[in-house]
Amino acid sequence: MDHNEYRARVRSIRYFNTDTILFELSCPEIASFAKPGQFVNVSCGKFLKRPFGIAGADKDDGMIKIGVKIVGHGTENLSLLKEGDMVDILGPLGNGFDLDSFDSYILAGGGTGVFPLNFTYDVLSDAGKDVTVVFGFRNREQVVMAQEGFVVTTDSGDYGIHGNVITGLDSLVLKGNPCVLCVGPTPMMKGVGEWAKSKGLRCFVSTEQHMACGVGICLVCVCKTKSDVPGEDFKHVRCCKDGPVFDFEEVIL
Numbered sequence: 001m002d003h004n005e006y007r008a009r010v011r012s013i014r015y016f017n018t019d020t021i022l023f024e025l026s027c028p029e030i031a032s033f034a035k036p037g038q039f040v041n042v043s044c045g046k047f048l049k050r051p052f053g054i055a056g057a058d059k060d061d062g063m064i065k066i067g068v069k070i071v072g073h074g075t076e077n078l079s080l081l082k083e084g085d086m087v088d089i090l091g092p093l094g095n096g097f098d099l100d101s102f103d104s105y106i107l108a109g110g111g112t113g114v115f116p117l118n119f120t121y122d123v124l125s126d127a128g129k130d131v132t133v134v135f136g137f138r139n140r141e142q143v144v145m146a147q148e149g150f151v152v153t154t155d156s157g158d159y160g161i162h163g164n165v166i167t168g169l170d171s172l173v174l175k176g177n178p179c180v181l182c183v184g185p186t187p188m189m190k191g192v193g194e195w196a197k198s199k200g201l202r203c204f205v206s207t208e209q210h211m212a213c214g215v216g217i218c219l220v221c222v223c224k225t226k227s228d229v230p231g232e233d234f235k236h237v238r239c240c241k242d243g244p245v246f247d248f249e250e251v252i253l
């Protein structure tokens with residue numbers, strides 16, 4: 001089903017720390033067909049809608065979750081919302097992850113990338129797939145969405161394993177050929193993609209380019225992927241419409 005615009009009620013608001021918030025929004029339409037790795041564009045008062053990965057969806061309850069880190073005017077505006085307020089949401093947008101083609105998965109994330117990976121974890125676990133999660137954060141205060149059994153690393157070493165996501169991946173005892181799904185800052189995705197390559201594993205990354213329309217029209221979000229046209233090194237693709245999920249072997253980060 002294609003995306004649409006909906007009006008959603010803010011059902012609950014939870015602060016993890018001073019600048020990171022989890023919203024539960026009533027939006028039965030998006031909840032019923034959202035896929036992990038997809039995102040929604042959310043109204044932020046007078047500013048353009050901003051993109052956020054879908055952090056969870058409950059079809060029966062008609063609810064979706066988004067996690068928001070306050071970094072600028074749009075997200076500051078979202079932080080002013082109160083329970084019961086209404087927001088406009090466009091979605092679900094983008095392609096999402098392929099969760100069918102592999103029996104086991106490693107989810108590697110950092111920063112706000114942990115939000116879409118939380119939804120991915122829920123769906124894979126419900127499907128009975130073998131799933132390992134490695135999340136990396138700067139320090140204990142930034143640790144969010146970490147469930148029991150997840151491997152957590154911090155740069156500061158004040159929580160979990162001292163190091164970064166790669167340190168966490170290196171601590172795993174690999175079984176079979178899991179597919180690696182990664183969402184996080186670009187240097188992290190490059191590192192995780194190279195790690196996966198060195199182990200002979202497939203890896204898909206979710207790009208977080210600056211976006212405007214979110215539906216493939218404005219071309220604000222273009223990035224490069226390898227081209228199979230002779231003499232052409234790359235081609236441009238739209239992260240919002242053709243992605244945000246790309247094969248690490250194809251996308252040029």
Ligand SMILES: Cc1cc2nc3c(=O)[nH]c(=O)nc-3n(C[C@H](O)[C@H](O)[C@H](O)COP(=O)(O)OP(=O)(O)OC[C@H]3O[C@@H](n4cnc5c(N)ncnc54)[C@H](O)[C@@H]3O)c2cc1C
Nearest residue numbers: 050051052053067068069072073074075112115208209210
């Ligand atoms: C597909 C997708 C999924 C996303 N998922 C989440 C999510 O789940 N949770 C979350 O908190 N954020 C997510 N983001 C990032 C979020 O959209 C931006 O942080 C937000 O748009 C910033 O809006 P602002 O007006 O507050 O900040 P602005 O005033 O627009 O920018 C403030 C600062 O943030 C930087 N910034 C803005 N947009 C991005 C971006 N896309 N990537 C990197 N830096 C950016 C700007 O360069 C600037 O330094 C996602 C982005 C994309 C494209």
Ligand code: FES
Nearest residue numbers: 212214218219240
């Ligand atoms: S954000 Fe407009 S084309 Fe992608």
